[in-house]
Amino acid sequence: MQHIRLEREDDILVITLARGKANAMVAPMVDELQQAFNHAASDPHTRGVVLTSALPRMFSAGFDVGEVFGYEPERMRAFSHSFFRMFDTLRCLPKPVVAALTGHTFAAGAILALVCDVRIMSEGDYGFALNEVNLGVVLPSRMIRALASEIPLQTGHALFLEGHVFKTPEALKAGLVDELVPAGNVNFRAVTRARDLAHKPPAAFAGHKRALVEVAGGPPYTDADLDAMADEFLEVWFSDECRERRAALTRSVKS
Numbered sequence: 001m002q003h004i005r006l007e008r009e010d011d012i013l014v015i016t017l018a019r020g021k022a023n024a025m026v027a028p029m030v031d032e033l034q035q036a037f038n039h040a041a042s043d044p045h046t047r048g049v050v051l052t053s054a055l056p057r058m059f060s061a062g063f064d065v066g067e068v069f070g071y072e073p074e075r076m077r078a079f080s081h082s083f084f085r086m087f088d089t090l091r092c093l094p095k096p097v098v099a100a101l102t103g104h105t106f107a108a109g110a111i112l113a114l115v116c117d118v119r120i121m122s123e124g125d126y127g128f129a130l131n132e133v134n135l136g137v138v139l140p141s142r143m144i145r146a147l148a149s150e151i152p153l154q155t156g157h158a159l160f161l162e163g164h165v166f167k168t169p170e171a172l173k174a175g176l177v178d179e180l181v182p183a184g185n186v187n188f189r190a191v192t193r194a195r196d197l198a199h200k201p202p203a204a205f206a207g208h209k210r211a212l213v214e215v216a217g218g219p220p221y222t223d224a225d226l227d228a229m230a231d232e233f234l235e236v237w238f239s240d241e242c243r244e245r246r247a248a249l250t251r252s253v254k255s
Contacts, residue, residue, distance in 0.1 A: 003029035005054065006036060009191045011047040011198060013040050018054040024064035025108050027079050030086050037089040047198035049093065050190045051116060052100035056183065057126070059099075062107025065253050069246050073238060080237075081230045083108070084140065088221045091115045091146060092213055094206035096197030100190035101177065107131055111139075114147045114176075117209070118193050121168060121177040122186045128176050129165040135249060136242035140229035146217025151175050 003019040003026075015036045017023040040049045053059045063069070071079055090097065090112060099116035105128045113119050113128075121128070132139055139147075139160075148156045155174040158164040171177045181189045197205065221229070236242055 001032045001035075004032045004036060006039075009050075010195075011045060012050060012191050012194050013043070013046045013048070014050045014052060014187070014191065015040075016052050016054050017060055021055070022058050022061035023053055023055060023109065024061050024067075025083075026064045026067050027075075027082065030079070030082050034082065034086040034089060037086065037093055040095065041089070041093050046095065047202070048096040048098070048194035050098050050100055050187065050194050051090075051112065052187050052190060053102045055102060057103035057124070059101045059103055059105040059113065060107075060109025061104065062109050062131075065246075065250055069250050073234065076237065077230050077234055080233050081226050084143070084221065084226050084229045084233075087111065087115065087143065088226075091217060092210070092220045094209060095202070096194050096200075096205065098190045098194040098197075100186045101126075101128075102183070102186055105129075111143070111147065114150050117197065118179075118190075119177040120179045120181060120186055120190045120193065121171060122183040123180050124168060124183060126168045127165040128168075128171040129163060130159050131163045133161060134163040134245070136236065136239065136245040138233070138236040140232045142217060142221070142225070142229060146213075149216030 005016040005018050007014045007016065019029055040046050068079065097116045098118040098120060099113040101113055101119060101121040103122060103124065103126045105113050107130060110128055110130050144160065148160070151159065152175050155176060166174055166176055168180060172180050179189065
């Protein structure tokens, strides 16, 4: 695979984001993550998953501003549909999934982190944020419900309504991450936590997780659900307000 790496720690599958300087997501990277999550869900030799980054100070900056922000409507619809499907596959994966956040965790990167069962973050001066509201972007309501269920209500207000950037110690206090560990230990600790959960009886773990997931964000999405989510997302994505905000961010990134 070009944008991610797959490695094994015994019965734990380690999925490493490895694209450029920021692990910024594009369509082929989302497709690779979908394949990896499908494999993890169906492979009997995989008892747990760790999602991490090859970069020492960055988990993921979210969508690639230079590429994804330029997608025309049909391509953006296909991309958003794929991203929501990949999100749902991770959300519903019937095995323990631990995020090893090696640094900054923003936008789509934060979305992926929030639907993992456990989040371990590296100590340091890093941020955790969803900046969608500042760009005029509206996430699908089903996604917001699933994400909001993972965090305290007050944290959700700051995350979704303010676009607040939670610095590392604040992210722990706010319930966005479960542990802070020294930078060199984040992957080891994540694998350890995944292995601890993987030792639970698999059917019992999967059953409890399925119930929790469905209470929070509903059952797995159908194709019709994904179509509706894409329509809801794109209705705002291509609005004048959102276009202007995205264009301003693109200019700032290029300058």
